[in-house]
Amino acid sequence: MSEHNQSNIRNFCIIAHIDHGKSTLADRILELTSSVELREMEDQLLDNMDIERERGITIKARAVRLNYKADDGQDYVFNLIDTPGHVDFNYEVSRSLAACEGAVLVVDASQGIEAQTLGNTYLAIEHDLEVVPVVNKIDLPSAEPERVCGEIENIIGIPAMDAPRISAKTGVNIKEVLEKVITDVPAPKGDPDKPFKALIFDSVYDPYKGVIIYVRVMDGSIKAGQTIKLMATGAEFTTVEIGYMGAKDLVPVGELGAGEVGYITASIKYIGDTRVGDTVTRADAPCDEALPGYKKVQSMVFSGVYPADGAKYPDLRDALDKLALNDASLTFEPETSAALGFGFRCGFLGLLHMEIIQERLEREYNLDLITTAPSVIYKVNLTNGETIMIDNPTNYPDPALIASAEEPMVNAHIFTPQEFVGNIMELCQDRRGNYIDMKYLDDTRVDLHYELPLNEIVYDFFDALKSRTRGYASFDYEMKGYVPSKLVKLDILLNGEIVDALSFIVHVDKAYQRGRKITERLKENIPRQLFEIPVQASIGGKIIARETVKAMRKDVLAKCYGGDITRKKKLLEKQKEGKKRMRQLGTVEVPQEAFMSVLKLDE
Amino acid sequence: MRGIYIHIPFCLRKCPYCDFYSVRFDEHTAEEYTDALIRSFKNPKYKGLQADTVYFGGGTPSALPPRLTGRIMGALYDSFDIDKNAEITIEANPCTAAQIKLRQYREMGINRISFGVQSADDSELEGLGRIHDFERAQRAIEDAHRAGFENISADIMLGVAGQDVQSLMRTAERLTSLPITHISAYMLKIEPGTPFDNERTRAAIADEDTVSDMYIALCEKLEDKGFCHYEISNFAKAGFESRHNLKYWTAGEYAGFGTAAHSLYKGQRYYVPKDIAAFIDAPFQQEIEEEEPHSEREEYIMLALRVSEGLDEKKLISLYGEENTGRLMSLAKVYESHGLCRISGGRVSLTPRGFLVSNTIIVEFLHAVGLA
Numbered sequence: 001m002s003e004h005n006q007s008n009i010r011n012f013c014i015i016a017h018i019d020h021g022k023s024t025l026a027d028r029i030l031e032l033t034s035s036v037e038l039r040e041m042e043d044q045l046l047d048n049m050d051i052e053r054e055r056g057i058t059i060k061a062r063a064v065r066l067n068y069k070a071d072d073g074q075d076y077v078f079n080l081i082d083t084p085g086h087v088d089f090n091y092e093v094s095r096s097l098a099a100c101e102g103a104v105l106v107v108d109a110s111q112g113i114e115a116q117t118l119g120n121t122y123l124a125i126e127h128d129l130e131v132v133p134v135v136n137k138i139d140l141p142s143a144e145p146e147r148v149c150g151e152i153e154n155i156i157g158i159p160a161m162d163a164p165r166i167s168a169k170t171g172v173n174i175k176e177v178l179e180k181v182i183t184d185v186p187a188p189k190g191d192p193d194k195p196f197k198a199l200i201f202d203s204v205y206d207p208y209k210g211v212i213i214y215v216r217v218m219d220g221s222i223k224a225g226q227t228i229k230l231m232a233t234g235a236e237f238t239t240v241e242i243g244y245m246g247a248k249d250l251v252p253v254g255e256l257g258a259g260e261v262g263y264i265t266a267s268i269k270y271i272g273d274t275r276v277g278d279t280v281t282r283a284d285a286p287c288d289e290a291l292p293g294y295k296k297v298q299s300m301v302f303s304g305v306y307p308a309d310g311a312k313y314p315d316l317r318d319a320l321d322k323l324a325l326n327d328a329s330l331t332f333e334p335e336t337s338a339a340l341g342f343g344f345r346c347g348f349l350g351l352l353h354m355e356i357i358q359e360r361l362e363r364e365y366n367l368d369l370i371t372t373a374p375s376v377i378y379k380v381n382l383t384n385g386e387t388i389m390i391d392n393p394t395n396y397p398d399p400a401l402i403a404s405a406e407e408p409m410v411n412a413h414i415f416t417p418q419e420f421v422g423n424i425m426e427l428c429q430d431r432r433g434n435y436i437d438m439k440y441l442d443d444t445r446v447d448l449h450y451e452l453p454l455n456e457i458v459y460d461f462f463d464a465l466k467s468r469t470r471g472y473a474s475f476d477y478e479m480k481g482y483v484p485s486k487l488v489k490l491d492i493l494l495n496g497e498i499v500d501a502l503s504f505i506v507h508v509d510k511a512y513q514r515g516r517k518i519t520e521r522l523k524e525n526i527p528r529q530l531f532e533i534p535v536q537a538s539i540g541g542k543i544i545a546r547e548t549v550k551a552m553r554k555d556v557l558a559k560c561y562g563g564d565i566t567r568k569k570k571l572l573e574k575q576k577e578g579k580k581r582m583r584q585l586g587t588v589e590v591p592q593e594a595f596m597s598v599l600k601l602d603e
Numbered sequence: 604m605r606g607i608y609i610h611i612p613f614c615l616r617k618c619p620y621c622d623f624y625s626v627r628f629d630e631h632t633a634e635e636y637t638d639a640l641i642r643s644f645k646n647p648k649y650k651g652l653q654a655d656t657v658y659f660g661g662g663t664p665s666a667l668p669p670r671l672t673g674r675i676m677g678a679l680y681d682s683f684d685i686d687k688n689a690e691i692t693i694e695a696n697p698c699t700a701a702q703i704k705l706r707q708y709r710e711m712g713i714n715r716i717s718f719g720v721q722s723a724d725d726s727e728l729e730g731l732g733r734i735h736d737f738e739r740a741q742r743a744i745e746d747a748h749r750a751g752f753e754n755i756s757a758d759i760m761l762g763v764a765g766q767d768v769q770s771l772m773r774t775a776e777r778l779t780s781l782p783i784t785h786i787s788a789y790m791l792k793i794e795p796g797t798p799f800d801n802e803r804t805r806a807a808i809a810d811e812d813t814v815s816d817m818y819i820a821l822c823e824k825l826e827d828k829g830f831c832h833y834e835i836s837n838f839a840k841a842g843f844e845s846r847h848n849l850k851y852w853t854a855g856e857y858a859g860f861g862t863a864a865h866s867l868y869k870g871q872r873y874y875v876p877k878d879i880a881a882f883i884d885a886p887f888q889q890e891i892e893e894e895e896p897h898s899e900r901e902e903y904i905m906l907a908l909r910v911s912e913g914l915d916e917k918k919l920i921s922l923y924g925e926e927n928t929g930r931l932m933s934l935a936k937v938y939e940s941h942g943l944c945r946i947s948g949g950r951v952s953l954t955p956r957g958f959l960v961s962n963t964i965i966v967e968f969l970h971a972v973g974l975a
Contacts, residue, residue, distance in 0.1 A: 530938065530941065530943060530960055530963055530964065530967070531941040531943075551941075552960050552963060553811050553812055553815040553959060553960070554790075554811045554814060554815045554959050554960065555959070555960045555961070555962045555963045556790070556835065556958060556959055556960065556961050556962055557962060558789055558790050558792075558835050558836045559789050559792070559836065560851065560909070561623060561660070562608055562610065562658075562660050562859065562863075562864065562865055563608060563850075563851045563857055563859060563865045563866070563867065564865045564874070565851070565865075565872075565902070565905075565906070566865075566872075566874070566893065568905065569895070569902075569905070571962065572905060572962065572965060572966060572969070575962060575963070575966045576966055576969070576970075576975040579966055579970065579975060587937060
């Protein structure tokens with residue numbers, strides 16, 4: 001322990017539902033601890049990415065060290081670790097929590113507890129964190145802090161009546177939160193004399209320094225120039241720089257000691273070497289055993305990602321390489337589709353992760369993408385006794401070779417005002433859900449518990465839920481395991497030819513309905529061609545739905561007057577441009593929108 | 604041999620669907636414009652030009668007083684080498700083609716006249732904002748015939764408000780019973796900025812399916828009446844195809860004079876801006892080269908598919924090579940099986956149904972040869 005006494009360190013995170021004011025509270029805390037000059041304040045300082053700011057979500061964990069002089073006259077060091085707020089990043093959240101002794105639970109004074117908040121709070125309690133409830137947005141006219149405090153006590157079962165009532169927006173009572181952290185959150189209790197042992201809770205790639213690993217030191221200490229070992233991967237590196245995360249910059253220090261949060265650089269080239277949850281120790285004086293809880297992150301949702309313009313394939317590869325530098329949970333491998341050309345099969349932690357990656361590729365790397373329908377991993381037991389895992393419909397075996405198939409299920413909790421229960425039950429029923437139970441959170445709000453197949457929610461479940469509840473319901477899920485299921489591969493044929501990029505795996509009971517919807521949607525989105533195009537859905541060669549794109553009747557510039565052919569030329573140039581935006585599938589031209597339209601079927 | 608195009612940018616009244624360049628006729632401007640045209644013939648670039656076709660287009664060329672038309676004709680003969688069998692066409696409005704004027708045209712050497720008849724149904728004509736009725740048009744054609752015109756063309760319009768396949772067939776019957784040798788049939792297209800460019804008109808005119816039905820029916824009807832469908836919009840009795848217009852589609856060269864005129868001359872395309880005052884001021888400084896140079900490779904497919912002769916496989920091979928041509932030909936076979944084109948004697952040509960979707964077919968063929 002170099003500068004600070006462990007008893008004056010507080011390591012905590014903030015748990016909140018989207019929009020309940022986590023980032024705003026973090027900003028206020030930074031302001032109050034004078035970590036950032038007022039004139040340098042930019043709203044929501046911790047969320048660096050545009051997407052994070054816009055969506056009000058945190059995608060990557062981040063940490064900051066703050067100095068605070070408390071009412072008891074002592075100086076404290078706060079390490080605020082910002083956790084991702086979404087179920088897709090559940091594992092990352094759990095590792096961030098493991099780096100803390102306490103969690104500030106922010107609840108909106110008018111909306112009360114939401115599904116994600118509850119999930120993450122339970123996760124915090126599981127990690128033995130001290131939960132400090134805070135009621136935010138008391139400035140709103142609809143604020144009911146007393147009711148919400150009651151709700152926290154009833155649902156979570158922690159005392160909340162003396163919870164600070166604050167407004168992060170106007171800055172009311174922020175100091176009270178910090179005082180609460182000091183009194184309620186325990187100080188770290190690491191042993192400075194034991195061998196060095198630290199938890200990696202995040203890592204980022206820096207083009208100059210290589211991978212920067214964010215660690216919480218549990219025991220012992222570390223200095224620059226020492227050799228570290230990452231226990232899960234076994235990789236060894238010599239540390240180059242040790243420091244802590246200031247509000248604006250990384251601040252190098254001589255040593256990081258037990259209980260502290262900071263960073264290590266060691267000329268590490270691949271982020272894959274520094275896995276979140278892994279334990280860092282000294283190579284020459286290792287600790288006995290690694291910290292518990294490490295898992296290799298597994299992709300849950302897969303999708304083909306193709307450049308709309310085939311020539312942009314190398315650009316897409318570079319962009320994915322760059323994103324993967326900072327995101328060890330993004331996996332991708334080259335894939336070829338007869339319909340879409342060269343692209344990548346990408347694996348994501350979940351739906352939000354998938355959306356974010358696609359959005360970042362389009363925005364930050366200026367790529368126009370075509371993505372195929374998301375798929376989950378199916379377990380297929382073959383007649384020869386072998387079991388294979390299928391994440392790509394293209395690889396789905398011939399039905400004759402399949403003994404049985406299994407699909408992943410999730411436990412889903414939907415928090416909703418009571419009035420929408422009927423709508424949601426209808427939706428879950430339609431998505432092959434099994435009703436488990438329903439709990440009243442208070443007089444008006446309900447926790448609906450369903451078991452749902454993951455492949456039913458990877459499509460457009462969020463959108464469907466939102467539209468059926470006017471946006472009021474929230475949703476959280478966790479993996480449950482595999483169950484046997486009657487699955488079939490549904491193929492889509494244009495002009496009699498299978499379009500591989502449109503094939504997907506579906507439960508047999510849903511196949512007919514889905515096939516009909518997709519053929520209808522394609523018919524609407526494929527422009528008339530020179531001749532009639534049948535659009536068909538088939539299972540194992542048997543046609544189950546058919547639509548027809550009618551033949552084009554008229555596309556002619558009949559009058560070319562006085563030898564003026566420029567007009568015709570311009571018109572043809574425009575048509576050529578239009579053709580470039582089309583995908584040629586055999587003799588049929590399909591616009592990008594047609595591929596996208598089949599991804600959103602719930603309308 | 605080349606062609607000569609003369610643009611006469613005057614109309615008595617502007618038709619509400621037309622977006623060709625014209626101004627309201629006034630005698631003083633017409634006089635100045637005629638002088639400017641004649642000066643423009645002295646452009647050294649066109650010295651020694653040999654022509655076997657001359658075409659007066661507009662506007663309404665017949666709006667010009669015959670003495671001015673006569674001066675232009677005289678200057679043409681003085682300035683250029685006009686073939687003695689040249690086809691010399693003038694476009695005329697049935698209302699501005701009095702018997703005496705028609706005789707004067709013949710005397711100046713004009714031997715082909717093209718009337719903007721548009722329809723044999725007076726209510727359709729009224730809807731188009733035309734100043735004539737069908738009786739007037741009928742009389743003009745008969746007068747022209749009597750005045751010695753043996754090559755008479757009539758324009759008709761498809762898709763006019765109130766028109767249906769039957770009324771169009773009646774128009775075709777009536778017209779073909781007159782002494783005409785040629786018919787141009789255009790589908791009404793609403794051009795941006797014209798008085799027809801409004802929702803009400805758009806709702807009133809025939810929809811695409813109906814216009815397509817009309818076009819197919821008309822093609823059959825005119826073939827029946829002995830008119831050969833030799834270009835997308837043009838039909839002629841044997842030997843009466845417009846030699847001038849065919850130059851446009853067969854990479855023949857033509858020199859255009861007057862405001863808004865276009866030329867293809869010595870391998871380069873030119874145009875004169877749509878500005879009558881500027882043209883009167885400085886007639887032969889007005890010509891501007893088209894940005895994109897004329898290239899037979901780029902234009903052949905687009906132009907040749909307009910005429911019934913269509914594409915010549917040998918020519919395709921010389922322009923695009925064996926492999927590209929092979930791709931185009933196999934695409935053509937697919938289209939043939941859908942009744943969109945014909946393949947025979949090493950030529951690919953469009954059927955009436957193919958003409959209707961020719962833009963798409965052209966782009967597909969261009970794609971097949973690597974140009975799109």
